[in-house]
Amino acid sequence: MDEVNEPHIANVTVARNWFSASLWIYGFLVGFGLLSWIRERGLVVDYLAAESGTQRAVLASRIEDNAVLIPVLLYTVPLLLPFAMFLVWKYLMSRVVSESYNSHARFDPTLSVVWYFVPILNIWKPYQALKEKILILGFNSTGGLKLWWFLWLLSFALSFIASGILLWGEGLGQYLSAINWAVVSSVVSLTMIAVWWGLVTEITNTVESLNGEQVEKSNDGLDELIEWAHSIDSERVKLANETGAGDLQVIAQEEFVDRNAPSGFERQEAPGEERKNPTTEDLQAFKWVNSFVQESEGVLTEPKIELRRGESGNDDSFVSVAVCAPNGFMQRFEARVPDLMQEKEDAHDLLDGLRRSG
Secondary structure (H helix, E strand, O other): OOOOHHHHHHHHHHHHHHHHHHHHHHHHHHHHHHHHHHHHHHHHHHHHHOOOHHHHHHHHHHHHHHHOHHHHHHHOHHHHHHHHHHHHHHHHHHHHHHHHOOOOOOOOHHHHHHHHHOOOHHHOHHHHHHHHHHHHOOOOOOHHHHHHHHHHHHHHHHHHHHHHHHHHOOHHHHHHHHHHHHHHHHHHHHHHHHHHHHHHHHHHHHHHOOOHHHHHHHHHHHHHHHHHHHHOOOHHHHHHHHHOOOOHHHHHHHHHHHHHOOOOOEEOOOOOEEOOOOOHHHHHHHHHHHHHHHOOOOOEEEEEEEEEEOOOOOEEEEEEEEEEOOOOOEEEEEEEHHHHHHHHHHHHHHHHHHHHHO
8 A cells, every 4th residue: 555545544534524525505506406396286176276366376477487497406516516526536535445455347437437438338327336435445335335326316317307398298287297207206206315325424434444554554464475476486476576567566466365375266357246145055155264364364354245147147146255465465265066065965965975985
């Protein structure tokens, strides 16, 4: 971990504070818009129920006064400021995570922001980029992220529906329909704002915990890693050291995690979803893996039961573990549960055979 990360962490906190302030201003405007829509709906309903022409004339003028103001409040400028602050925060947070954990992530800090502006791909790529970062930070669940992203997409969809009816609908019936959609959109947006703020705050608090003590520990670990690299019989490490070609630290940490990965496990390329309701076989495999995780003295950590759609199109269960190099670099490895259970059975049979022969 580089020493300049401490001011980088402070920048993440400052960005979070600006984001929070702008988000709550936006939330106030959405709340005001919601109350205005509810009032507008009452006017339209009263107009449709009015019996005299005089009543309708008065109500019609009040409806016309509000018709342009509310869409401007709800669907235009106010969201731009918190969104811009969020992108700044996300870039700074992603940079700190990448540097602090020496991680070779699929989404670098710049890509984490750029994906929001790529049509079609912006439906899922920004979510994947943020999910990758919180998994690196050690979050045990991505439930908050999933909820925010669902509400984020839903609020946009509902806003587009309401705006479309407002722009192209004709008659008070269509206008009343647009109001109903706008009310639902506003409620979803207010919920999304609360979840959004909570998610950013939780991630920032975790980033802030990467303090100076961890910086020193990481630097000590780097020395330990390089010393380990010189002590092993690895042609790749020797050639990198002799020629000066390549990054010796990266090569050493890759050698470390590969040599300490459990037998039968492969590098995890795409994290799966944490499985909340594992089967009996899943739990048996997890218990077995956890037994040698506990004996690894910190080299192996964070065992998880995960679910991912395999090449066959079926959902496969995996048990994954993180292998940690002394300098803090982490790489997850995984194995399919059926393969683990077969390996466990083979090990059990071998042990029984040794016992009988003894």
